[in-house]
Amino acid sequence: MTPVTIVGAGLGGLTLARVLHVHGLPAIVYEAEASAGARTQGGMLDIHERDGQLALKAAGLFDPFRALIHAGGEASRVLDPQGAVLMDQPDDGTGGRPEVLRGELRRLLLDSLPAGTVQWGRKLARVAALGDGQHELTFTDGASVTTGLLVGADGAWSKVRPLLSDATPAYAGATFIDTYLFDADARYPATAQAVGGGGMFAMTPGRGIFAHREPGGTLHAYIGLRRPAEWIAAIDFGDAAAAKARIAAEFDGWAPALTTLITHSDTPPVPRLLHTLPIGHRWSRVPGVTLLGDAAHLAPPAGEGANLAMLDGAELAQAIAAHPGDIEAALAVYESVMFPRGAVAAAGAHRILDLCLGDSAPFGLLDFFAGAFARRDASGEG
Numbered sequence: 001m002t003p004v005t006i007v008g009a010g011l012g013g014l015t016l017a018r019v020l021h022v023h024g025l026p027a028i029v030y031e032a033e034a035s036a037g038a039r040t041q042g043g044m045l046d047i048h049e050r051d052g053q054l055a056l057k058a059a060g061l062f063d064p065f066r067a068l069i070h071a072g073g074e075a076s077r078v079l080d081p082q083g084a085v086l087m088d089q090p091d092d093g094t095g096g097r098p099e100v101l102r103g104e105l106r107r108l109l110l111d112s113l114p115a116g117t118v119q120w121g122r123k124l125a126r127v128a129a130l131g132d133g134q135h136e137l138t139f140t141d142g143a144s145v146t147t148g149l150l151v152g153a154d155g156a157w158s159k160v161r162p163l164l165s166d167a168t169p170a171y172a173g174a175t176f177i178d179t180y181l182f183d184a185d186a187r188y189p190a191t192a193q194a195v196g197g198g199g200m201f202a203m204t205p206g207r208g209i210f211a212h213r214e215p216g217g218t219l220h221a222y223i224g225l226r227r228p229a230e231w232i233a234a235i236d237f238g239d240a241a242a243a244k245a246r247i248a249a250e251f252d253g254w255a256p257a258l259t260t261l262i263t264h265s266d267t268p269p270v271p272r273l274l275h276t277l278p279i280g281h282r283w284s285r286v287p288g289v290t291l292l293g294d295a296a297h298l299a300p301p302a303g304e305g306a307n308l309a310m311l312d313g314a315e316l317a318q319a320i321a322a323h324p325g326d327i328e329a330a331l332a333v334y335e336s337v338m339f340p341r342g343a344v345a346a347a348g349a350h351r352i353l354d355l356c357l358g359d360s361a362p363f364g365l366l367d368f369f370a371g372a373f374a375r376r377d378a379s380g381e382g
Helices: 011-022 052-058 062-066 102-111 189-195 229-233 240-249 256-263 305-322 327-357 363-379
Strands: 004-007 027-030 044-046 076-079 085-089 099-101 124-131 134-139 144-147 150-152 170-181 199-204 207-214 218-225 270-276 289-291
Touching: 004 011, 004 134, 004 144, 011 027, 011 052, 011 102, 011 305, 044 102, 052 062, 052 305, 062 102, 076 363, 085 363, 099 102, 170 229, 170 256, 170 327, 189 207, 189 218, 189 256, 199 327, 207 256, 207 327, 218 256, 218 327, 229 270, 240 256, 270 327, 289 327, 305 327, 327 363
Parallel strands: 004 027, 004 150, 076 199, 150 289
Antiparallel strands: 044 099, 076 085, 124 134, 134 144, 170 218, 170 270, 199 207, 207 218
16 A cells, blocks of 8 residues: 655654554655754643543553653643732642643654654655646655655645645734743742743733743743734844843843743743634645645644644544545545634634733633633533
8 A cells, every 4th residue: 555645743744654553554754854853842732631632542652641741730820920929720630631741742653653654854845736636745855756645744834735725824913932941940949939830821911921841940931922023023033142132121020030031041042933824724625635733724822733733643544544445535534523623723722822912911811711720620520
């Protein structure tokens, strides 16, 4: 059988390859990065019972996943700009959204695949439809392959998406800037105490400092600013000290325990402009090709992206396995579920971004958390 061809070795593409392997179906993953360790893989992910954990169970990896969980990481707190605690929800082990490092989860998936499944250093230059569901992929090294089932798992700026849709990501009006403090408990105890054991949110309309504790005393912060893209572009991030000072100036008067996450970052600040596809993005069925994850339903970060990508991958693999010899039926079944799920998640993600940086911050987010905790307690579930 011709392998399923997957572009992108992120969590969604790897989950697809793994669940196909569980069902005895071959896959090959083409990834532009030179190796598994070529790039840091981001921070903590909360893996939800209703999607990410279901995908890991379908992949036969739930038990080893549990060994990766960062105990205490589900704790959440909201602070005001002076560091006063407005909400403090400890991790009591019943939240249903355990935290793991993205890089460790990716390694778990990679290690579960047969040798050679992922082809590293294969950057896609172009892809062309040949008819009858066949597609030709040409890589920057000049090599090319032809496939009867192509899956774009290649993220926000997918090169596969144009086969299906004219949609392109648009700036969401906000930017998150990554910073890190290492060995924070010893070096910056006030900041470590402010962040607490899990996630911390401090925000006013248009700006916020969000942070999460990672293993080993690392504090990973996301400095949120609702600013035009041109405003961000005017900052010289090549000059780390100047960039830190410019960003910190937006938080003048905030508690030093919070602004230390900016001014004393052990790494240069890295801007991540948030882009989104239209809510409810979909396409008409095109033979032999589909998308998953951010390539299909890119939305602002709200704890859903990785979970959705993994569930997309698992369900696509299950649909392929359930329709042997009928790829179009499999893709139709998969997309019929993925489209509405992605639309609901995207609408929710935009709402969360507005609660964090919109006019109601921080009180809208406090109300959201209060409702979420009340629903969880009433249901008796995580």
